Amino acid sequence: MQVDPDRQDGDERLVARFVQGDESAFDDLVARHRIGIYRLGFRLMGSHEEADDLAQEAFLRAYKALRRFRGDASFRTWITRIAINLALGARRPRGATVPLEDAPGLQCAAAGPDAALKRQVRRAVGDLPNRQRQVLVLKVYEGMKFTEIAQITGISIGTAKATFFQAVRNLRGRLAPAGGAPGEGA
Amino acid sequence: MLACDAARDRIAPWIAGEIDLQAGRDLEAHLGGCPDCSAEAGRIRQALAILETGEAPDPGPLYWSSFGPRLRARIAASARRRLVLRLASVAAAAVAVAGLAVFQIRLPSAPPWLAGGGRAAPPAPRALTVAEAEARLGALLRQAVAEGQDESDLDAILDEIAPLDLLDAADDLGRISAEEGRALFEELLDEQV
Known part of the structure; x- marks a missing residue:
């Protein structure tokens, strides 16, 4: 993940203000990070409702724990870890969830010739085992280095790399018919 | 020379740009001479390229405008639950101490011949x-x-x-009046008896 030093510095100042009693500083932190946490939640959980619930719960837990935040990691890394732990503990819904592109009143980039491929990708990622999906999402979508992924998920760097490789191999199998290249016949 | 098994373990980190220089060179040398592993690397690159097309849709401005207020409501609800738990703990502690006081009163007092040489009375x-x-x-x-x-x-x-409907009387968290606190306290005691 490319960390913008100015942004990180801004986060540190907001955390310091919050600890000193400025509630609006937390609102500013939420505004800065809600999109990223929502998108991470969407990629991990696969539906808008679950992504929203995960994002809301992650920020709630961050609010409760922020005064104890030691600053040994960036705020972004810290709240990402909270979101990952929530996703690990989340139970799959029993009923069918409405895909975002079918949810009324919400805009999304689901139209167009790539829509079917994007749905296929999303489904394939969603079918991965929890840990593989998380490492894959953090690596590909969040652009994190394996050292950061290891820190966030609580696994070793070697395990993070091996898990990433397993996830990619699994994905390749899910996205392509046997013996074909990914995307062919999709 | 790198074996195929070891080479394939390195392909994904190599594509992700997270492999040290020498390991990368070893892998590239292997891929240059191994059509099977080279094809595998190509397939993994394609899979990752497809993966990167799977962006998360934007739920729109209406959603984002409600995100903050809903979060604040969730925070307030969580804080109310903690307040109720604190009151419940005070109630439980008071009941426990009252019970202890009753127990102490009912204990027979020590006979006079023990008073001088016996153990010190409990506080x-x-x-x-x-x-x-x-x-x-x-x-x-x-x-x-x-x-x-x-x-x-x-x-x-x-x-x-402590269901939330018990807390409807709590008007403003943090500034609950003494009377409201007493009423809430009594309600909780009733619920627990």
Whole structure:
């Protein structure tokens, strides 16, 4: 993940203000990070409702724990870890969830010739085992280095790399018919 | 020369740009001479390229405009549950201390011939202060979390002992009046008896 030093510095100042009693500083932190946490939640959980619930719960837990935040990691890394732990503990819904592109009143980039491929990708990622999906999402979508992924998920760097490789191999199998290249016949 | 098994383990980190220089050179040398592994690397690159097309849709401005207020409502609800739990702990502590006081009163007093040479009488019981009750409760909650109990489970437990509709009278968190506090306290005691 490319960390913008100015942004990180801004986060540190907001955390310091919050600890000193400025509630609006937390609102500013939420505004800065809600999109990223929502998108991470969407990629991990696969539906808008679950992504929203995960994002809301992650920020709630961050609010409760922020005064104890030691600053040994960036705020972004810290709240990402909270979101990952929530996703690990989340139970799959029993009923069918409405895909975002079918949810009324919400805009999304689901139209167009790539829509079917994007749905296929999303489904394939969603079918991965929890840990593989998380490492894959953090690596590909969040652009994190394996050292950061290891820190966030609580696994070793070697395990993070091996898990990433397993996830990619699994994905390749899910996205392509046997013996074909990914995307062919999709 | 790198074996195929070892080479394939390195392909994904290599494509991700997270392999050291020498390991990368070894892998590239292997791929240059191994059509099977080279084809595998190509397939993995394609899979990742397809993966990167799977962006998360934007739920729109209406959603984002409600995100902050909903979060604040969730924070306030969670804080109310904690307040109720604190009051419940005070009630529980008061009941426990009252019970202890009754027990002490009913104990037969020591005979006079023991008074001089017997053990020192136990200290008289005293009611816990709110701060002490809160500290005890906080320690119990921390212990529960340390032992693996999920915080959301704790919230579910709090919901059971103190449903939110009991708190409708609590107008402004943090500035609940003494009268409201007493009324809430009595309601909680009624619920527990």
